[in-house]
Amino acid sequence: MKARGFRYYRPGSLKEAVHALRDTGPDAxxxxxxxxxxxxxxxRLSNPSLIVDIGDLPELQGIEEVDGVVxxxxxxRHADILRNAVIGKRVPLICEVGSHIAHAAVRNRGTIGGSLAYADPAAEWPAAMVALQASVILASPRGERVIPAEQFFVGLLETALESxxxxxxxxxxxxxxxxxTGFGELARRHGxxxxxxxxxxxxxxxxxxxDPRIVYLGCSEYARPAVNMMRALDQMEIPLSNAANFADALRKDAPSNDVPGLRGETRQKIAEVLTRRVINSLERPK
Ligand SMILES: Cc1cc2nc3c(=O)[nH]c(=O)nc-3n(C[C@H](O)[C@H](O)[C@H](O)COP(=O)(O)OP(=O)(O)OC[C@H]3O[C@@H](n4cnc5c(N)ncnc54)[C@H](O)[C@@H]3O)c2cc1C
Structure with a gap:
């Protein structure tokens, strides 16, 4: 299938970009x-009348450390994040998590903002940003606002972004x-x-x-703190024994339905095993 026709606009500034979105409305x-x-x-899951290409806007580019924040x-782009020295030194978890995103070709084009805006429940960046208590900075013709990542994701492929x-x-x-920090995931094939x-x-x-902070990916409709698991694991001694039972808490945080090719129960079991594995690896030298 081919995309429906649309107008293409490459703005010269962030201001032009947000005004183009406002002037066209949700159709852009x-x-x-x-x-x-x-x-x-x-x-044809998305049929906009206007595409505003923000890929080259200088205001949206770069990585820097300012006052304890990266x-x-x-x-x-994902690939530029993974090879950035500041991130590698200051928040190495980001590199660990991001290296699991797709394949090199996608990592060379895809961006962190695009991943957060798309809000795929199985994507790596949303879970990492919620776990790290990051803030998302948004611009519109009305100015800028700052929203905690934890409040940015509101549903399946849904965020707090206005049109x-x-x-x-x-x-x-x-x-x-x-x-x-720790991370683990299971995918059918790497990427x-x-x-x-x-x-x-x-x-x-x-x-x-x-006070562990845990965020699952692929297990719930959107990235959010797994509050029941966080409560269940607080003060628990590690390594967790195989007898440690947190299936109830996990069921509340990651209620999983059957989907073609994967039973919800199986996904839940995978999440349980991964949780034990990641937690038990935390004290081992990396
Ligand atoms: C084969 C394949 C495998 C993939 N595997 C993975 C994976 O394993 N893990 C993973 O996390 N991702 C995966 N992805 C998704 C990939 O990471 C995408 O790059 C990412 O989700 C979207 O980023 P983008 O810059 O390409 O956004 P785009 O495709 O350009 O945009 C996606 C959405 O975000 C909106 N958007 C983009 N940027 C902004 C912004 N700055 N502000 C507001 N809205 C914005 C757009 O309007 C659009 O709705 C995969 C993609 C492909 C094609």
Whole structure:
């Protein structure tokens, strides 16, 4: 199938971009790397009358460290994030998580802003940004607003973005000293979207988890803190024994339906095994 006809506009500034979105209304969409949008257009799941190409806007580019925060411009490509020295040093979890996104060709075009805006429940960046307590900075003709990643994702492929808003950047606080992070996912093949996965940020004191923050991917409709699991695992001694039963908490945080080719129960079991594996690897040297 081919995309329906649309107008294409390449603005010279962020201001021009948000005004074009406002003037056209919900019938206009921004395009960054095009890795999700072009497929949606070709399948006619999205039929905009105007595409605003924001891929080259200088205001949306770059990575810098400012006052304990790593700022990542929205159109920064996955591949550029993975090889960035500041991120590698300050928030290495981002590189660990991002290396599981798709294949090199997609990582060379796809952007972090596009991934957050698309809000695929199995995508890596949304889960990582919620786990790291990042903030998403949005621009519109009305100015800028800052929204915690935890409030940005509101449903399946749904975010708090208004139709005339563009993600400008994401601000990731550098984890406080003592915070230990972990990640694990299972995909059918490396580069496929994950069947299930999780991102963990926690303190550990005398082999006990303290105030763990856990976000699953692929297991719920959108990226959000797994509050029941976080409560169940708080103060738990690691390594977790095989007898440690947190299936009930997991069922609440990651209620899984059957989908063609995968039973919900199986996904739940995978999430349980991955949780134990990731938590038990936290104290091992990486
Ligand atoms: C074969 C394949 C495999 C993939 N596997 C994975 C995977 O394993 N894990 C994973 O996480 N992702 C995966 N992806 C998705 C990939 O990471 C995309 O690049 C990403 O989801 C979208 O980024 P983009 O820059 O291409 O956005 P686009 O496709 O340009 O846009 C996607 C959506 O976001 C909106 N948008 C884009 N940028 C902004 C912005 N700054 N502000 C507001 N709205 C914006 C667009 O309007 C559109 O609705 C895969 C994609 C493909 C094609």
């Amino acid at each position: 969409v921004a395009m960054a790397g095009g890795q999700s949008l072009l497929a949606a257009l070709n399948m 700022r990542i411009g929205a159109t920064t 005339d808003e563009i993600i400008v950047r994401v601000d990731v606080p550098i984890p406080a000293s003592g915070i230990i 496929d979207f994950a069947i299930a996965g999780l991102v963990v940020c926690t303190l550990i004191d005398k082999h006990k988890l303290i």
